Amino acid sequence: xxxxxxxxxxxxxxxxxxxxxxxxxxxxxxxxxxxxxxxxxxxxxxxxxxxxxxxxxxxxxxxxxxxxxxxxxxxxxxxxxxxxxxxxxxxxxxxxxxxxxxxxxxxxxxxxxxxxxxxxxxxxxxxxxxxxxxxxxxxxxxxxxxxxxxxxxxxxxxxxxxxxxxxxxxxxxxxxxxxxxxxxxxxxxxxxxxxxxxxxxxxxxxxxxxxxxxxxxxxxxxxxxxxxxxxxxxxxxxxxxxxxxxxxxxxxxxxxxxxxxxxxxxxxxxxxxxxxxxxxxxxxxxxxxxxxxxxxxxxxxxxxxxxxxxxxxxxxxxxxxxxxxxxxx
Amino acid sequence: xxxxxxxxxxxxxxxxxxxxxxxxxxxxxxxxxxxxxxxxxxxxxxxxxxxxxxxxxxxxxxxxxxxxxxxxxxxxxxxxxxxxxxxxxxxxxxxxxxxxxxxxxxxxxxxxxxxxxxxxxxxxxxxxxxxxxxxxxxxxxxxxxxxxxxxxxxxxxxxxxxxxxxxxxxxxxxxxxxxxxxxxxxxxxxxxxxxxxxxxxxxxxxxxxxxxxxxxxxxxxxxxxxxxxxxxxxxxxxxxxxxxxxxxxxxxxxxxxxxxxxxxxxxxxxxxxxxxxxxxxxxxxxxxxxxxxxxxxxxxxxxxxxxxxxxxxxxxxxxxxxxxxxxxx
Numbered sequence: 261x262x263x264x265x266x267x268x269x270x271x272x273x274x275x276x277x278x279x280x281x282x283x284x285x286x287x288x289x290x291x292x293x294x295x296x297x298x299x300x301x302x303x304x305x306x307x308x309x310x311x312x313x314x315x316x317x318x319x320x321x322x323x324x325x326x327x328x329x330x331x332x333x334x335x336x337x338x339x340x341x342x343x344x345x346x347x348x349x350x351x352x353x354x355x356x357x358x359x360x361x362x363x364x365x366x367x368x369x370x371x372x373x374x375x376x377x378x379x380x381x382x383x384x385x386x387x388x389x390x391x392x393x394x395x396x397x398x399x400x401x402x403x404x405x406x407x408x409x410x411x412x413x414x415x416x417x418x419x420x421x422x423x424x425x426x427x428x429x430x431x432x433x434x435x436x437x438x439x440x441x442x443x444x445x446x447x448x449x450x451x452x453x454x455x456x457x458x459x460x461x462x463x464x465x466x467x468x469x470x471x472x473x474x475x476x477x478x479x480x481x482x483x484x485x486x487x488x489x490x491x492x493x494x495x496x497x498x499x500x501x502x503x504x505x506x507x508x509x510x511x512x513x514x515x516x517x518x519x520x521x522x523x524x525x526x527x528x529x530x531x532x533x534x535x536x537x538x539x540x541x542x543x544x545x546x547x548x549x550x551x552x553x554x555x556x557x558x559x560x561x562x563x564x565x566x567x568x569x570x571x572x573x574x575x576x577x578x579x580x581x582x583x584x585x586x587x588x589x
Numbered sequence: 590x591x592x593x594x595x596x597x598x599x600x601x602x603x604x605x606x607x608x609x610x611x612x613x614x615x616x617x618x619x620x621x622x623x624x625x626x627x628x629x630x631x632x633x634x635x636x637x638x639x640x641x642x643x644x645x646x647x648x649x650x651x652x653x654x655x656x657x658x659x660x661x662x663x664x665x666x667x668x669x670x671x672x673x674x675x676x677x678x679x680x681x682x683x684x685x686x687x688x689x690x691x692x693x694x695x696x697x698x699x700x701x702x703x704x705x706x707x708x709x710x711x712x713x714x715x716x717x718x719x720x721x722x723x724x725x726x727x728x729x730x731x732x733x734x735x736x737x738x739x740x741x742x743x744x745x746x747x748x749x750x751x752x753x754x755x756x757x758x759x760x761x762x763x764x765x766x767x768x769x770x771x772x773x774x775x776x777x778x779x780x781x782x783x784x785x786x787x788x789x790x791x792x793x794x795x796x797x798x799x800x801x802x803x804x805x806x807x808x809x810x811x812x813x814x815x816x817x818x819x820x821x822x823x824x825x826x827x828x829x830x831x832x833x834x835x836x837x838x839x840x841x842x843x844x845x846x847x848x849x850x851x852x853x854x855x856x857x858x859x860x861x862x863x864x865x866x867x868x869x870x871x872x873x874x875x876x877x878x879x880x881x882x883x884x885x886x887x888x889x890x891x892x893x894x895x896x897x898x899x900x901x902x903x904x905x906x907x908x909x910x911x912x913x914x915x916x917x918x
Contacts (some may be wrong), residue, residue, distance in 0.1 A: 270628055270844075299599055337844060339666045339707035342777070373774040374703040374840075378668035380845040388841065390741055411781075412916020433840060443695075445702040446775020448671070451742075452841035511719065512761060513782035515599075515666060515707040531905055588740020 261312040262459040263424065264576075265294055265332045267279060267382065272332040276311045277281035277459050281576050284326040288310055294334050294460075298517040299408050300305070301423055309462075319539045326458075328570035328576050333380035334426065335405070335457035335517060341403070341454065342508045343430060344370055348498040350526035357542035370499045377519065379459060381455045387431055387562075389452065393420035395434030396556040396582055400481045400535035400564045402474075402522045403428050404501050408437045409514040411526045418505035424460040427479065428521060429564055429578050433453070434538055434555060437575045456566070458576030466576065473500035475566070477574075479525045482563040483556075488531020488540065491567075493525045523548050534547050560583045590641040591788040592753065593905075594623055594661045601661040604638045606770065610905050613655040616640055623663050627846040630752055638791075640668060655787075657905050662666045662709035663755065664734070664786035664846060665818045666691065668705035670783065671837045672730070672759060672850035673699055677827040679855035686871035699828045699836045701702050701774045704759070706848065710784045712907045716760055716891075717914035724763030724882035725885040725911055729810045729824050729893045731795075731803075732757050732853045733830050734789060738843040747834035748801045750843075753789040756808065757850060758893055758907050759783070763884060765866055786893070787807075787905030804895070810864050811892040812885075817869065818862020822895075835848050847855035851875065887913045 262279065265272030266286065271293040284509045291297035297304040314320045345351050351364045351371065382388070389396050390499040405424040413421075436450035463470045469477045476494025480487065499507070502521050525535045534540050541551035556562070564578040591608060594601030595615065600622040604613040604854070607895045619636045620626035626633040651763045674680050680700065681691045682890025718725050734753040742750075765779035798806045809816065828836070833849050854864045863869050870880030885891070913915040 263642070280833070337668045339668060341703060344692065352590075363771075369768075369772075371772055371774050373775050374705065374777060376841065378847060379842060388740075411914060417917065436840070439698075441773040442692075443698075443700055444770040445674075445700050445771055446773070448701050448703060448837070449840045465823060467625075508777070511723070511765070511778045512705065513708060518707060529740075530823065540666050583741060588739050 261309050261462045262465065263294060263334060264326070264459045265334050265336060266330055267332045270337060271295060272336045275326070276308055276315060277326050281306050281326055281459065281573060283323050284317055285311060285315055285320060285323050288314070291481070295384060298405065298407065298423065301516065303306060303574045307498060328458040331384070331458045334460045335380060335519065337379060338377040338517050338519050339515055340518040341375040341521070342518065343375045343523060344372045344499060344504045345523035346497050346499040347523060347526040348369065348527045349496050350524050353526070353539060353542050357545040367498060370504055372504065373505060375451055375454060381453050383456060383458045383576060385455060385580060385581040387453060387455070388583055389401050389578050390431070390585045390587060392557055397432045397434050397537045398481070398556070398562045398564070399430040399432055399524045400479050401428050401430055401524060402479065404520050406514055406518045406520065409505060409509045409517045409518065410508055411511060411513045413506055413509050414449070415502040415506040418502040418509070419494050421495050421505060422501060425463060425466065425470070425475065426460040426566055427457040427566060427575050427578065429455045429580065430521065432536070432538070436559060446464045451532045454577055455580055457578055459495055461574060469494070469568070471483070473502050474531055477566050477568070478532065479535060479568065484561050486531065489530070491527040491532040491535060493522065496527050497522065556582050558582055590638050590791045591794065592623055592637070592663060593655070593704065593788045594663050594665060595659055596661045597628060597823070599666060600624060601665045604655070605637055606646055606655050607644045610902060612644055612652050612657055612733040613642060613687040613806050614644055614649060614652050618725040626844050627736065630845065642858045645745065658713045660713070661711045663789045664709060664848065666708060667706040667846050667848050668822040669847040670845055670850070671701050671831045671847065672852060673701045673828060674852035675699065675826050676834060676852060676855040677909070678825050678857045679853050682855070682859065682868060682871050696827060696866065699833055701833065701836060703829040703836045704780055704783060710782050712785060712905060714784060715907050715912040715913055716782060716784070718762070719914045719916060720897065721886055723765055723813065726763050727810070727885070727891045727893070728759040728761055728853045729808050730757050730759055731808065731819065733832060735740065735847045735849065735851050736845045737842055737845065738838045740838055740842045741839060742835055742838050744835040745832040748796045750791060750834060751830060754792060754799070755789040756786040756893055756895060756904050756907065758784045759850065760889060761865070761867070762779045775777045782908055784909055786907055790903060798823070805859060806895050806897070807861065808864060809896065811893050813890050818859070818864055819863040820854050820856040820864060822851065825856050826851065841886070885911050887911055888898070898914060
């Protein structure tokens with residue numbers, strides 16, 4: 261099953277989307293919004309799946325063409341956004357580029373930060389940033405959405421709470437990060453926006469590419485039409501999603517609609533390219549002593565997508581342009 | 590105006606509460622939930638204020654006795670919870686106790702972390718924690734709730750976005766904090782629950798105690814019936830609320846219902862006592878070389894309240910007991 265949210269008010273309007281991403285249907289009689297469906301998932305899931313089957317089979321009443329441009333993030337606002345750094349090889353590379361050692365515990369204890377979830381942006385929305393001097397970067401990631409997760413759950417139990425899967429662009433302001441990390445309180449100004457693919461999908465949509473814990477497919481990132489990388493999200497993921505969920509629920513429960521992110525997808529040695537410019541620049545620094553690829557400029561276009569074995573888009577495409585934001589006087 | 594949420598479903602049921610905290614009325618014809626009212630504050634505010642006036646004046650139809658035991662947090666779940674460390678004197682003391690210098694920038698650049706907002710707990714709810722070994726502590730704070738705040742707003746402009754004010758207990762697991770801060774990604778497992786006073790109030794309810802930027806009244810914290818402290822929240826607040834809001838909105842907008850916290854209230858030299866046990870223990874460490882006050886145990890009772898000039902409770906009382914949580918097998 262594939263689900264999206266049409267732009268409408270603060271929470272969007274829930275759409276069931278056909279497998280080929282061509283058609284969609286609003287389902288207010290089941291749930292008006294995706295958060296509403298997640299709040300009562302066991303009651304809604306089967307009814308949404310019935311609509312999905314009908315939509316895939318052919319014409320149904322009220323059906324519309326599916327247009328990602330009209331899409332908000334599937335959850336336009338969420339109550340919890342926890343982003344991991346599950347591909348530790350990426351963290352190791354970043355440290356190496358600045359001559360720092362990776363603490364051994366980073367391989368056994370997940371790194372997770374709490375992100376801003378009150379305004380996720382849509383797949384075709386502009387990325388509005390005040391200044392290029394902040395070091396504008398993208399980060400292509402896989403995310404999962406949970407139902408209610410009890411505190412103290414084990415990783416073995418956590419997988420059953422994964423209800424939906426998607427991709428995000430975790431926009432990062434690289435030049436604001438060192439100052440924030442030095443204060444030890446985590447990211448804040450340096451993580452302004454997170455954008456989502458047009459649809460989230462239930463795990464069964466991934467077939468063999470989903471083993472209950474990670475997605476084994478290349479995550480393709482393109483900047484201004486040139487491929488930056490397509491690392492396999494199923495390889496070198498040090499902490500899989502059930503492990504991340506168990507970590508996040510260690511001392512408290514997680515509520516329905518919690519978004520858990522993988523962090524920047526990365527393969528050892530960056531052999532399949534990178535999912536953010538910071539990694540590209542680290543590789544250059546290690547090789548040449550300094551980075552040569554600049555961060556993003558106003559007007560730059562970033563595309564993020566994952567294709568299935570038949571080269572069909574699973575989640576639709578994040579396709580965004582960076583634009584200058586002018587604050588109020 | 591004073592507002593609360595009766596426990597009901599995931600988002601509670603909005604109540605207008607009389608000034609003396611004795612009576613309340615649900616107002617579904619105005620807004621079913623507090624988030625709903627905040628989403629359309631300019632339309633709801635006047636109508637809610639009319640109900641409040643009628644409730645203060647006497648009997649109105651449908652009125653009930655106000656019972657804090659039946660209250661959820663006023664926002665049982667919110668989209669954004671940013672907690673500052675606005676009383677830098679507290680941070681300085683904590684550093685001094687462990688022999689560390691306070692970076693000079695801490696006096697000019699606000700410290701803020703993103704907290705878990707998907708499940709705020711009610712004023713009389715138990716604080717459920719798995720282990721006393723985690724170092725269970727309370728933190729008494731003042732919070733404000735904003736409407737929509739545009740990115741890049743100045744501190745001068747930010748004050749107008751403060752719509753409601755309340756108190757919280759930011760429960761902290763002290764023995765989990767050093768490990769999390771060392772990873773630089775901020776608090777996560779160490780900040781499990783945040784509980785709220787029964788009501789939030791509009792700024793005008795504070796009269797002269799609100800100058801548009803901070804609350805000038807003692808914040809009283811009592812542990813097992815003994816006063817821990819009553820520092821004045823209007824004194825030694827290095828970063829006032831408009832400054833914190835401007836900091837949080839530096840690179841992105843904040844959505845209606847954003848909760849901004851002051852951090853542990855503290856006066857220089859802790860001359861009026863403390864608002865958390867960590868501060869008490871730091872004072873003991875500086876004086877005696879080691880702390881003698883233990884963190885909280887199961888069964889301990891914590892009360893947090895603020896009284897007006899006539900010694901009447903403004904927000905109602907947080908009054909909670911710590912209990913042991915048993916995770917699923």
